[in-house]
Each structure stands twice: as structure tokens, then as C-alpha cells.
Amino acid sequence: MVRAILIVMDSVGIGAMPDAAQYGDEGSNTLANISKQAGGLKIPNLERMGLGNAREIPFVSPQSNPAANYGFMAERSKGKDTITGHWEMTGIILDQAFPTFPSGFPNDFIRRFEERIGRLTLGNEVASGTEIMQRLGAEHVRTGQPIVYTSADSVFQIAAHEGVIPLSELMEICRIAREMLQGELRVARVIARPFLGEAGNYQRTTNRHDFAVDPPARTLLDRITEAGQKVLAVGKINDIFNGKGVSEHVSSRGNDDGISKTLEYLRRDDPGLIFTNLVDFDMVYGHRNNVRGYAEALEAFDARIPEITGILRQDDILFITADHGCDPTTASTDHSREYVPLLVYGPKLKQGVNLGQRACFADLGATIAEYLGVQWLENGTSFYTELKGENQHD
Incomplete structure (x- = not known):
């Protein structure tokens, strides 16, 4: 052995x-x-x-x-x-890098995504996850709209307060995003970013989950x-x-x-x-x-x-x-x-x-x-x- x-x-x-x-x-x-x-x-x-x-x-x-x-x-x-x-x-060995979206994801994709999940979204920008969570967290809690964002990496990240969007729903939202992000939009990972806390003191939980491509x-x-x-x-x-x-x-x-x-x-x-x-x-x-x-x-x-x-x-x-x-x-x-x-x-x-x-x-x-x-x-x-x-x- x-x-x-x-x-x-x-x-x-x-x-x-x-x-x-x-x-x-x-x-x-x-x-x-x-x-x-x-x-x-x-x-x-x-x-x-x-x-x-x-x-x-x-x-x-x-x-x-x-x-x-x-x-x-x-x-x-x-x-x-x-x-x-x-x-x-x-x-x-990958001859072509996964796509990135320095200006956010196309508006027509975001509209179709919102229709599929039955919720409007916030963000759709390149941002630090901790910064955007503090900046848009209160509006998310008030409206129930998940925060979507990306970075210089090939990711589509979805942040939501666990008390507003239950984990099971957040995971389903991420699965829908993973299904939709194909072709030129085929990012390496869709990432669930749940958090808890109050305005000014939101903290990520350890319930993160990555939805990668095969x-x-x-x-x-x-x-x-x-x-x-x-x-x-x-x-x-x-x-x-x-x-x-x-x-x-x-x-x-x-x-x-x-x-x-x-x-x-x-x-x-x-x-x-x-x-x-x-x-x-x-x-x-x-x-x-x-x-x-x-x-x-x-x-x-x-x-x-x-x-x-x-x-x-x-x-x-x-x-x-x-x-x-x-x-x-x-x-x-x-x-x-x-x-x-x-x-x-x-x-x-x-x-x-x-x-x-x-x-x-x-x-x-x-x-x-x-x-x-x-x-x-x-x-x-x-x-x-x-x-x-x-x-x-x-």
C-alpha cells in the first residue's frame, strides 16, 4: 500500500x-x-x-x-x-483561459437569469466580495435581491444573507446560473457566498460552495x-x-x-x-x-x-x-x-x-x-x- x-x-x-x-x-x-x-x-x-x-x-x-x-x-x-x-x-493543459468579465456580465444574460430565479439582482460588477457585501448588504436584506459580482478571475459569485435567502434556495440559484453560463459565458466557477450579520457587520459563513465545470x-x-x-x-x-x-x-x-x-x-x-x-x-x-x-x-x-x-x-x-x-x-x-x-x-x-x-x-x-x-x-x-x-x- x-x-x-x-x-x-x-x-x-x-x-x-x-x-x-x-x-x-x-x-x-x-x-x-x-x-x-x-x-x-x-x-x-x-x-x-x-x-x-x-x-x-x-x-x-x-x-x-x-x-x-x-x-x-x-x-x-x-x-x-x-x-x-x-x-x-x-x-x-488549457490552451485558452476561462473568460473573465471586467465590465460585469452582459445585461441580456442578467435579465434572463433574473427571470429564471424569480428575483431581481444587485451589483453585476467587479468587486471585492467583502466590500460589496458591506456596501449592498442592507439593500439586499431589504429587497431580497441577491448580490451578483465577479473579479479578475473567471467566476460568477452570488452573495445572499442566510436569513433572507435560505441556503437551499441560494444553491438552487447557483445551479441555475451554472446551467445558463455556457459558450462564451462559460466561467470556471459559480460560487455561492452566503453571509450573516447586521448592517455594517456582515460576515461570510463557512457554507460557501463552488459549482465548477467538468x-x-x-x-x-x-x-x-x-x-x-x-x-x-x-x-x-x-x-x-x-x-x-x-x-x-x-x-x-x-x-x-x-x-x-x-x-x-x-x-x-x-x-x-x-x-x-x-x-x-x-x-x-x-x-x-x-x-x-x-x-x-x-x-x-x-x-x-x-x-x-x-x-x-x-x-x-x-x-x-x-x-x-x-x-x-x-x-x-x-x-x-x-x-x-x-x-x-x-x-x-x-x-x-x-x-x-x-x-x-x-x-x-x-x-x-x-x-x-x-x-x-x-x-x-x-x-x-x-x-x-x-x-x-x-
């Missing part, structure tokens, strides 16, 4: 890619800029694993003998959103389950893949809960993949340009790494990476087109191997596929043989 554990630190980028200027992200470097502005990061475990060896990060020292193997990955797909990044890790082809997840192994998903992984190839999933209420639920899966005996997304880095801190909060979240994750490595079995392999950037030190509140870090640790693996710059995120998926002994798709090049220890299985 062998297992791979893949933890995605959502939005923890490690430097602008060469084409970042095309996305308005020149100079973005989520990890380095946070560390510089915060006066350093207290992340001794990630540091020991070799995070500072992967790329230069202020106040994060390279190690002479890193405990893990290290490198960084370039995104080959077009775009910089969550789905694109996760899909690429599992073998899908992956356009079979992914690593499908290959694993077809081989009779398990894919155990933590956090929004199930939403990102629309349930395709997922054996079992559990939601999480923040990073800490996501780590705890990952540990629960690790205590089981299922061969295959444990796939975790830690969304707070992105949703709570990156999009809100909260540098201090982001730094503290990185430090909190770092503090729990010994729990994760301590519970690993001899044949387990842990992969830590990210799906894009979201630099909170820039004026933008959107994702950033960045390289992502790559740390690989296993009790039987070699240590301190410099994996360098990987050509695409799919290299990670190809490596997991080879290790689990499942058929891989056409994209990606495995680096498993570079890491394999003398006692590691073929």
Missing part, C-alpha cells in the same frame, strides 16, 4: 512568471514580498525542508542539507485561476480511482473537479481544520491520493491584501508540518505546492501569475535533491502517477526516479 499526499497552499506563489506582465502581475512575488514586508517569516519547518533553496525569499535561509527535495513549477496553461492550476497538476478530459484522479485506489479530497478539491474522480470528500472550515482532516485521512489505510486545498491563504488574506494575516497563516501552517510528517508511513510521499499567486502587497486584490513552490518529502526518499524549475504543474501529477503505478496522461514529466531511495519500490 502506497499513498501520495498533495497539499495545495492556495495562492502561495513564489515569483512572477515571464508572462506576468500580460496579466498585470509584473513584480508579484507572494512569498518574498510578504516576508519582506512582514520583516521575516517564522517558518522553520518549511525552511528546513528547503523552501529557501527553491527560490530566494528574504529572511528564509537556504539549507546546506534540506530535509526535503525542492524546486518550483511554471504554469503552462493560460490563466491564473484555481481550477486551471489544480487541473494542470492532474494532467490537463474537467474536459480524464485526470490523474480518474486514473487513480479506475485503478481501484482512493482519492480522498479535503476542502474545495471536490468542487474544483466537480466530483470527478473523487472517492470521498470532506469540507473544511479554514486551514487548521483542513490540516486536521488531512491527518484523519492519514490515519486510515486507503492506498492512493489524499488531496488537500488550504483556501484561507487566498480567500481570507490574499484577496483582502492582509499581509500580516497571510504571514500568520503561513506560520500557523508551518507549525503543524511536524504533525503531518510525523504521521507519515514509510512508503508515503508528501507534496507541498500552490496553484497560483495572490500577492497581498500589491494594489491588486486578484490572483497573480506566478511560479509555485514544490517541496517533496518521504521517509524513504532521497533528501536535498534540487528539482529545479519544472516546465509545468503536470510534472507533479506525472510523478504521483508513476509512484502509485497508474496510467498517466500525455502531459507532464515524472521526476520520481530523481528522488527514489534504494529501498523505494519501482
Whole structure:
């Protein structure tokens, strides 16, 4: 029985890619800029694993003998959103980015959408979710009109007070939107954004739900389950893949809960993949340009790494990476087109191997596929043989 554990630190980028200027992200470097502005990061475990060896990060020292193997990955797909990044890790390269709507969605679509749901809407603009919730929340409560908005990402977001539009109705409204957003309007995700509270103090609840599009082809997840192994998903992984190839999933209420639920899966005996997304880095801190909060979240994750490595079995392999950037030190509140870090640790693996710059995120998926002994798709090049220890299985 062998297992791979893949933890995605959502939005923890490690430097602008060469084409970042095309996305308005020149100079973005989520990890380095946070560390510089915060006066350093207290992340001794990630540091020991070799995070500072992967790329230069202020106040994060390279190690002479890193405990893990290290490198960084370039995104080959077009775009910089969550789905694109996760899909690429599992073998899908997108030649065309999902559509975005910097001026809001077409008026004729909004009218048809309102007719379908039986309610008028508010907003239809590019906005920060927390800002638009405070600005239009009271009018929403008074009128019962849901708030619709988007961002620089390919999303159609619908916010509603749980006391005004019950969760069941909000989810049905989102399902209708997902059904209608096709063709040129086919956004990557429709997102339910429920909230509670009073005017001036509205707070999102943890009942968010993403309605994604299906992956356009079979992914690593499908290959694993077809081989009779398990894919155990933590956090929004199930939403990102629309349930395709997922054996079992559990939601999480923040990073800490996501780590705890990952540990629960690790205590089981299922061969295959444990796939975790830690969304707070992105949703709570990156999009809100909260540098201090982001730094503290990185430090909190770092503090729990010994729990994760301590519970690993001899044949387990842990992969830590990210799906894009979201630099909170820039004026933008959107994702950033960045390289992502790559740390690989296993009790039987070699240590301190410099994996360098990987050509695409799919290299990670190809490596997991080879290790689990499942058929891989056409994209990606495995680096498993570079890491394999003398006692590691073929």
C-alpha cells in the first residue's frame, strides 16, 4: 500500500512568471514580498525542508542539507485561476483561459437569469466580495435581491444573507446560473457566498460552495480511482473537479481544520491520493491584501508540518505546492501569475535533491502517477526516479 499526499497552499506563489506582465502581475512575488514586508517569516519547518533553496525569499535561509527535495513549477496553461492550476497538476493543459468579465456580465444574460430565479439582482460588477457585501448588504436584506459580482478571475459569485435567502434556495440559484453560463459565458466557477450579520457587520459563513465545470478530459484522479485506489479530497478539491474522480470528500472550515482532516485521512489505510486545498491563504488574506494575516497563516501552517510528517508511513510521499499567486502587497486584490513552490518529502526518499524549475504543474501529477503505478496522461514529466531511495519500490 502506497499513498501520495498533495497539499495545495492556495495562492502561495513564489515569483512572477515571464508572462506576468500580460496579466498585470509584473513584480508579484507572494512569498518574498510578504516576508519582506512582514520583516521575516517564522517558518522553520518549511525552511528546513528547503523552501529557501527553491527560490530566494528574504529572511528564509537556504539549507546546506534540506530535509526535503525542492524546486518550483511554471504554469503552462493560460490563466491564473484555481481550477486551471489544480487541473494542470492532474494532467490537463488549457490552451485558452476561462473568460473573465471586467465590465460585469452582459445585461441580456442578467435579465434572463433574473427571470429564471424569480428575483431581481444587485451589483453585476467587479468587486471585492467583502466590500460589496458591506456596501449592498442592507439593500439586499431589504429587497431580497441577491448580490451578483465577479473579479479578475473567471467566476460568477452570488452573495445572499442566510436569513433572507435560505441556503437551499441560494444553491438552487447557483445551479441555475451554472446551467445558463455556457459558450462564451462559460466561467470556471459559480460560487455561492452566503453571509450573516447586521448592517455594517456582515460576515461570510463557512457554507460557501463552488459549482465548477467538468474537467474536459480524464485526470490523474480518474486514473487513480479506475485503478481501484482512493482519492480522498479535503476542502474545495471536490468542487474544483466537480466530483470527478473523487472517492470521498470532506469540507473544511479554514486551514487548521483542513490540516486536521488531512491527518484523519492519514490515519486510515486507503492506498492512493489524499488531496488537500488550504483556501484561507487566498480567500481570507490574499484577496483582502492582509499581509500580516497571510504571514500568520503561513506560520500557523508551518507549525503543524511536524504533525503531518510525523504521521507519515514509510512508503508515503508528501507534496507541498500552490496553484497560483495572490500577492497581498500589491494594489491588486486578484490572483497573480506566478511560479509555485514544490517541496517533496518521504521517509524513504532521497533528501536535498534540487528539482529545479519544472516546465509545468503536470510534472507533479506525472510523478504521483508513476509512484502509485497508474496510467498517466500525455502531459507532464515524472521526476520520481530523481528522488527514489534504494529501498523505494519501482
